Amino acid sequence: QKEVEQNSGPLSVPEGAIASLNCTYSDRGSQSFFWYRQYSGKSPELIMFIYSNGDKEDGRFTAQLNKASQYVSLLIRDSQPSDSATYLCAVYNAGGTSYGKLTFGQGTILTVHP
Amino acid sequence: GAGVSQSPSNKVTEKGKDVELRCDPISGHTALYWYRQSLGQGLEFLIYFQGNSAPDKSGLPSDRFSAERTGGSVSTLTIQRTQQEDSAVYLCASSSRGTAGNTIYFGEGSWLTVV
Numbered sequence: 001q002k003e004v005e006q007n008s009g010p011l012s013v014p015e016g017a018i019a020s021l022n023c024t025y026s027d028r029g030s031q032s033f034f035w036y037r038q039y040s041g042k043s044p045e046l047i048m049f050i051y052s053n054g055d056k057e058d059g060r061f062t063a064q065l066n067k068a069s070q071y072v073s074l075l076i077r078d079s080q081p082s083d084s085a086t087y088l089c090a091v092y093n094a095g096g097t098s099y100g101k102l103t104f105g106q107g108t109i110l111t112v113h114p
Numbered sequence: 115g116a117g118v119s120q121s122p123s124n125k126v127t128e129k130g131k132d133v134e135l136r137c138d139p140i141s142g143h144t145a146l147y148w149y150r151q152s153l154g155q156g157l158e159f160l161i162y163f164q165g166n167s168a169p170d171k172s173g174l175p176s177d178r179f180s181a182e183r184t185g186g187s188v189s190t191l192t193i194q195r196t197q198q199e200d201s202a203v204y205l206c207a208s209s210s211r212g213t214a215g216n217t218i219y220f221g222e223g224s225w226l227t228v229v
Contacts, residue, residue, distance in 0.1 A: 034218070043205055043220040044157070088157065090218075101170055102147065102207075102218055106156035 003027060004091050006105035015114050019076040023089030023105055026070065032092035033065055033072045037085045038107065044088055048074070079112040086110070116140075118221035120206050126227045127196055135191045135224045139208030146189050147209075147218065148181060152202040160204075163189060196228045 006023050013019045021035075032051055036044035050056045050063040050072065062075040072091075076083055089105040119138040127133050139146050148160040159173040163183045174180070178196075183189040193200055203223040 043223050046217060046219070049217060092218075101159065101162055103159060104149075104157040 002105075003103045004089055004105040006087075006089050006108045008106055008108060010109040010111055012111045012113060013079050015079060015081060015112055017079050017112075019079045019083065019110055019112070021074040021076075021087050021089075021108050021110065023072045023074075024070055025072070025089075025091045025103075027091065027093055028067075028070065030070075030091045030093050033063070034090040034092065034102070035061075035063060035072075035074045036088040036090060036104075037083075038088060039085045047087075076110075079110075081112050081114055084111050118206055118208050118219055120204075120221035120224050122224055123222065124225045124227075126229060129198060129228055130195055132192065132194045133196055133226060135193075135204050135206075135226070137189045137191070137206030137208075137221060139187065139189070139206070140210075140219060143208035143210045143219075144186065145209045145218075146183060147207040148189070148191050149205045149207065150175075150202045151205060151223075157205065160191070193226075196226075198228045201226055201228045 004025050034049045035047045037047050038044045048058055048063045050065045053065050053067055056063045060077045064073045086107040086109050088107045090102050092102050121136045146163040149157040151157050161181045162170040165186045166183050178194045181191045203225045205220050205223045207218045207220045209218040
């Protein structure tokens, strides 16, 4: 089992729709969860992070965390063509043998079509 | 500096040559990470530094790869006797344990092509 798993997609949604990106992780000791966006040929850029169970909203983005299910998701409301990118889920563990390690999923390719 | 700085931004090298990639983290950031990303692939963890020590070297692909960090700042990733499968973008990131979320910021990467 991979440490962090994402649906590879590609995920295609029409402009204005809600895009839902999902991620599961295997280490129950994980403490912080991040979503990064990566445009083709560019480095990842941070969108959001979340620590606590529940929802965290920032503009059109909502991160959802369920530690019991080891599941984190990202919702993008009112999707725009400029949101088309690869979205990377990352999980951080600051204790034990994974001290300080940020582990990434394989990424989900999102395409928002006009 | 204002952001994570990496050099060179692009490097083309012949198979069998050694290469050095440099990372200058954000000022004050104690944690530094190296990742590798091959074309169309996810991020592969290579090594993590806390200060000058490397508590996690588990991702280094082979003994041809090594990394060091001096003065708690600049880090160098060295690849000896490069092979074509080493072609990838090498991403460096840094974070400060004191900041909210231990947010990790990436540099623009060093694009390595081995011919």
